[in-house]
Amino acid sequence: MRRRLITSTxxxxxxxxxxxxVSLVIVEARTxxxxxxxxxxxxxxxxVGIVENRLVGKEKINSEVLKPQITQNRYAIVKISGRAPIAVGPRPTGQVIASTASGEHGESVTVEEPRSVVSEEIGRTLLIILxxxxxxxxxxxxxAVRQARRLSSPLTDLAETAERLGSGDPRPRHRRYGVPELDRVADVLDGSAxxxxxxxxxxxxxxxxxSHQLRTPLTALSMRLEEIIATADDQETVKEEATIALGQVERLTDVVQRLLTNARDPRTGSAVDFDLDDVIKQQVEEWRPAYRNEGRILVLTGTRRLRAVGTPGAVAQVLATLIENSLMHxxxxxxIHTRVIGNQTVVEVTDEGPGVPPDLGSRVFERAVSGRNSxxxxxxxxxxxxxxxxxxxxxxxQRAPVFALFLGKTSPPGGNSGLLGQGIDPGPTPSGG
Structure with missing residues (x-):
């Protein structure tokens, strides 16, 4: 913008x-x-008047007498009846400006001036104008530079304020610049902040x-489940279901604690190095009964003994969302296929359904965007x-749908990796992965 202001000015x-x-040069030249x-x-x-007075007074008329009366660089020729013409001054060459005047006794005087004198004066005037x-x-x-600085510096400052506001720092700056329009923009930004x-x-x-209100009932629910587990020694089914429910409550408690921590300080991270296999197996065990009731199967393929960087509870919640979507839609x-790409661990979830509609492919992760009743x-x-x-x-x-969760990778203990298979042989990466 600064360059544009300077250029336009x-x-x-x-x-x-x-x-x-140009107009002034033309007028001055003519003048x-x-x-x-x-x-x-x-x-x-x-x-002519001088010559006429001398004729009347019968005084001497020659070039020596008339030379002091003529301007330097001019040439004059005097013609008197019955006498030879009298030349005064050097005769100019080239173009001249001439004028002739006649007296009452038949005498005439012609004065000439070189046009170069006029051209030189016009040149001097032109240099002054330039x-x-x-x-x-x-x-x-x-x-222009001062004005550009006065206008562009506040605009740069306002752009920095808007960028800082967009990055999550809503503190108003209360700066004003002495320009009503810019001060109005600053007022709006401060109000928005x-x-x-x-x-x-x-x-x-x-x-x-x-989060704080949820912690109390979750804690109570955990205690009741622990009591059920402790008193259900002879009922393996009840004990197994209570153990699964307790794991779900503990994971939900982790999520609530994460929300509470982020509410206090959103910059606080909770990523750790964890065993990805444990999280995936735990999700498969939780969801396998629901798939069995629908007459469908949930299988694992790919690389085993993987470790990743993240929050186990959050990763479990992401996988639960993908598995539930595959069950519902x-x-x-x-x-569920696991693999490694460079320094990342990838978990892919795919099914044999119709997939994501073409019109929702680029918007499937937007809030309130759903292809069905959800x-x-x-x-x-x-x-x-x-x-x-x-x-x-x-x-x-999109079809068949393949959702992939990318996580930071860490080296597994012992440095070995193999293939994980539950119910089927390890297969290749799903198409499109």
């Missing part, structure tokens, strides 16, 4: 100088030439209150959970 100044400068003609004519009339124009341009440059700060404070307070066998929040929340600890959740293929 200089362009306006140059146009004004060109228009008025100088007309003045030279008038001067030559006046001198011719004056010399010098003034150059000074005007320099003054315009200085003023204050409103965003109030909204963020209210949201964090709500999350903290909700997919069909046939659901496959809230449309599951995948959006799952992606937020994945990204909170540096991972990401992607839709690699």
């Amino acid at each position: 200089l362009a306006v100044v140059l146009v004004v100088i060109a228009v008025f400068g 100088i030439e007309n003045s030279a003609k008038d001067s030559v004519q006046s001198e011719a009339v004056r010399l 010098a003034v124009a150059l000074l005007a341009v320099l003054a315009a440059v200085v003023l 204050e409103r965003i700060a109030r909204m963020l404070t209210a949201e964090r307070r709500l999350a903290a209150d909700a 997919g069909a046939g066998k659901v496959e 809230t449309g929040l599951g995948l959006a929340v799952a992606r937020d959970l994945a990204e909170a600890d540096g991972g990401r959740l992607e839709l690699l293929q």
Whole structure:
């Protein structure tokens, strides 16, 4: 913007100088030439008067007498009846400006001046005009630079304020610049910052209150489940179901604690190095009965003994969302495939259903976007959970659907890896992965 302001200002100044400068040069040239003609004519009339007075007084008339009466660099020729012409001064060469005057006794005087004298004076005037124009341009440059700084610096500052506001720092800056329009923008940004700060404070307070209120019933539920496990020694089915329910409550407690921590300080991270196999197996064990009731199977393939960087509870929640979506919206066998790409561990979930509609492919992770009767929040929340600890959740293929969870990879203990298979042989990476 600064360059544009300087360029536009200089362009306006140059146009004004060109228009008025050319007009001034033309007017001055004509004025100088007309003045030279008038001067030559006046001198011719004056010399005729001198010659006539001398004729009346019968005084001597020659070039020596008339030479002091003529302007330097001019040439005059005096013609008197019955006498030879009298030449005064050096005769010019080239183009001249001439004027002739006649007296009452038949005498005449012709005065000539070289046109080069007029051209030299026009040239000097042109140089003066050019010098003034150059000074005007320099003054315009200085003023344009100062004006550009005065306007562009506040705009740069406002852009930094908007960027800082968009990055999550809603503190108002309360800076003003003495330009009404820019001060108005600064007022709007400060007002927006204050409103965003109030909204963020209210949201964090709500999350903290909700998380705090949930901890008490979850703790009580955990204690009741532990009592069921302790008293159900002869009922293996009840004990197994209570153990699974207790694991789910503990994971939910971790999620609530994570929400509470983020509400206090959103910059606090909880990513750790954990055993990915344990999280995946735990999810398979939880969801396998639901798949069995629907007459479908849930299988694992790919690399085993993998470790990843993240929050185990958040990763479990992401996998639970993907497995539930495959149960609700997919069909046939659901496959969870693990593999390693560079420094990342990848968990892919795919099924044999119709997949994601083409019109929802690029928007499937947006909130309130759903192809069927659902809230449309599951995948959006799952992606937020994945990204909170540096991972990401992607839709690699729409049909058959392939969702992939990318996590940071760490070396497994012992440095060995193999293939994990439950119910089927290890297969290749699903198509599109």
